[in-house]
Amino acid sequence: MMIRNSAILIILFSFTFSTGFVGGERNYAEKKMVRIPGGNFTPFFRLPNSQPIHLKPFLMDETAVTNQEFLEFVKANPQWRRSRVNRLFADSNYLKYWESDLSVGEKNKVLYNSPVVYVSWFAARAYAKWRGKRLPSVAEWEMAGEARPLNTKYKKLTDLILAWYQKPNPKVLPPVKSTYKNAYGLYDMHGLVWEWTFDFNSFIKSGDSRANTQDELQLFCASSSLYVKDKDDYASFLRYSYRGSLKGNFCIGNLGFRCAKDLK
Amino acid sequence: MKAKSLRIFSLSAIVLAALAIQTGCKQGNGNQDYDLSKIDTVVTGTVTAELTDAPNVPKPLTYTSPKRVMVKLDVIEKVMNISDSSQYTFWTFGGHVPGKFIRVRQGDLVDFTLYNHPDSKLTHNIDLHAVTGPGGGAEASSTAPGQSTHFQFRALVPGLFIYHCATAPVPLHIANGMYGMILVEPQSGMPKVDKEYYVMQGDFYTKGKFDAPGLQDFDEEKALAENPDYVLFNGKVRSLVGKGALTAKVGQTVRLYVGNGGPNMVSSFHVIGEIFDKVYQEGGSEVNRGVQTTLIPSGGASIVDMKMEVPGTFVLVDHSIFRAFNKGAIGQLKVSGKEDPSIFKPIKN
Numbered sequence: 001m002m003i004r005n006s007a008i009l010i011i012l013f014s015f016t017f018s019t020g021f022v023g024g025e026r027n028y029a030e031k032k033m034v035r036i037p038g039g040n041f042t043p044f045f046r047l048p049n050s051q052p053i054h055l056k057p058f059l060m061d062e063t064a065v066t067n068q069e070f071l072e073f074v075k076a077n078p079q080w081r082r083s084r085v086n087r088l089f090a091d092s093n094y095l096k097y098w099e100s101d102l103s104v105g106e107k108n109k110v111l112y113n114s115p116v117v118y119v120s121w122f123a124a125r126a127y128a129k130w131r132g133k134r135l136p137s138v139a140e141w142e143m144a145g146e147a148r149p150l151n152t153k154y155k156k157l158t159d160l161i162l163a164w165y166q167k168p169n170p171k172v173l174p175p176v177k178s179t180y181k182n183a184y185g186l187y188d189m190h191g192l193v194w195e196w197t198f199d200f201n202s203f204i205k206s207g208d209s210r211a212n213t214q215d216e217l218q219l220f221c222a223s224s225s226l227y228v229k230d231k232d233d234y235a236s237f238l239r240y241s242y243r244g245s246l247k248g249n250f251c252i253g254n255l256g257f258r259c260a261k262d263l264k
Numbered sequence: 265m266k267a268k269s270l271r272i273f274s275l276s277a278i279v280l281a282a283l284a285i286q287t288g289c290k291q292g293n294g295n296q297d298y299d300l301s302k303i304d305t306v307v308t309g310t311v312t313a314e315l316t317d318a319p320n321v322p323k324p325l326t327y328t329s330p331k332r333v334m335v336k337l338d339v340i341e342k343v344m345n346i347s348d349s350s351q352y353t354f355w356t357f358g359g360h361v362p363g364k365f366i367r368v369r370q371g372d373l374v375d376f377t378l379y380n381h382p383d384s385k386l387t388h389n390i391d392l393h394a395v396t397g398p399g400g401g402a403e404a405s406s407t408a409p410g411q412s413t414h415f416q417f418r419a420l421v422p423g424l425f426i427y428h429c430a431t432a433p434v435p436l437h438i439a440n441g442m443y444g445m446i447l448v449e450p451q452s453g454m455p456k457v458d459k460e461y462y463v464m465q466g467d468f469y470t471k472g473k474f475d476a477p478g479l480q481d482f483d484e485e486k487a488l489a490e491n492p493d494y495v496l497f498n499g500k501v502r503s504l505v506g507k508g509a510l511t512a513k514v515g516q517t518v519r520l521y522v523g524n525g526g527p528n529m530v531s532s533f534h535v536i537g538e539i540f541d542k543v544y545q546e547g548g549s550e551v552n553r554g555v556q557t558t559l560i561p562s563g564g565a566s567i568v569d570m571k572m573e574v575p576g577t578f579v580l581v582d583h584s585i586f587r588a589f590n591k592g593a594i595g596q597l598k599v600s601g602k603e604d605p606s607i608f609k610p611i612k613n
Contacts, residue, residue, distance in 0.1 A: 162481070245431075252408055
């Protein structure tokens, strides 16, 4: 019995190892991941009888995935090159600022270490899988993003977020680690780009904040602001509305992603 | 006792009879536009709507049967001056506050596209109060940056309507300037006037005080307390003053399409030195005459007509007068032409 168990373990181990090996190209320095403690997460939108969601501890990329990192993925996975990608999985804006299929471009040199944007949910999910990771859920992302900011002039996280939301996109997207670090050790959770989540549109189905169909009746504005965690939290409203307007093949200039992973 | 009740009875009879006559007259006077079963809805041909920035209004419509009307609005987030020294990040329908003026005719089939500029930070949508349908179009128009959405509606009811963004949190989108107006001309037409202008009021909440230097962030606390730093016509302090003043000549009739985007304040709209000859109350069909100040609800509108009898500068204000004096709710209508001492003359001692 013992022997059989160890055999299974060995098989499992070698499987994990090989996945890791396929994922890591030779020049890929393993991206630092940060441990996010689990706990009970209260969703922003909730019904009167909703229970908090229990989250297990997990790992999360310290920063958003950069252009350089995404380039390695595209090189290794020809079906995700700009010229070959299936339109069902990425719209015509996919990686549109890259110089070519396999080059971010000399003129975009300043962007090598900036978050990759104009990537679809399908592409982000494929990337995560290739790295042996996954996309974080909305609950995981929100819990990780709620942590206290460490190096910023803003007293309240909400003020930092609202100030960012109100500024038009910068002409040149700054590199990762250029905004702030939070108490978990995550960089730029707010203030650099929006980020894909695995279940991005499961909280809001309609973009209308006052939707009036039966299943959404309790979720939205007039009737609905009664059913949010904090109706003065305008930053969260903006973020959830944004997610709610997305489709899986959308590629947008201020939308990137980072990966998560289960703790073994 | 008996005599008294008889008197009351006969009085009520007279009042009722008078009312009946009045209603009868009204039905022969444009109100067939409100019998929606009788309006013409057979569409012939397609036109592209003329869209204008305030204070300009699209030319009166010349077609007399329903059309398919193509309307495309672009959502643009941009930093503009809110006063001489202060800047603010406005979210706009078409690059200005208020948004583009849309003019259609009752019975038209409006083919509406909302395009959110790729440089936008946020998702936006549109709720047009002229729409009969879920969310006024908002449900069908939730639009991520760089995307567009498309829906169609029948302009059923004539009147002056506002539109606004209804993406959560709605108050913030409105507070940042996301509103404009759509006029639905009745099938029986609107009386011609000499000049038409577009004026829209809105209130703004900034971290800094009125005219504080630099780029100002939105102040949520002031907005919740309904305590604006700015109450403005057409999105900027002095947008309708000096070079921006509205103009007319003596003898002309001026029509103002006045809206109020809010998000909080109700406007007591008044033009100093004039009396509105006609007010289409709340932008609907009911015409009141000889009005000094008309109330414009947040999320509502009004049409006012006035014939300019004498020259001079006539001042547009929100007569909740601290707003005009201290918060920017002031504009000018400059009228040139010959004095008429029989109407007004200053007397020197």
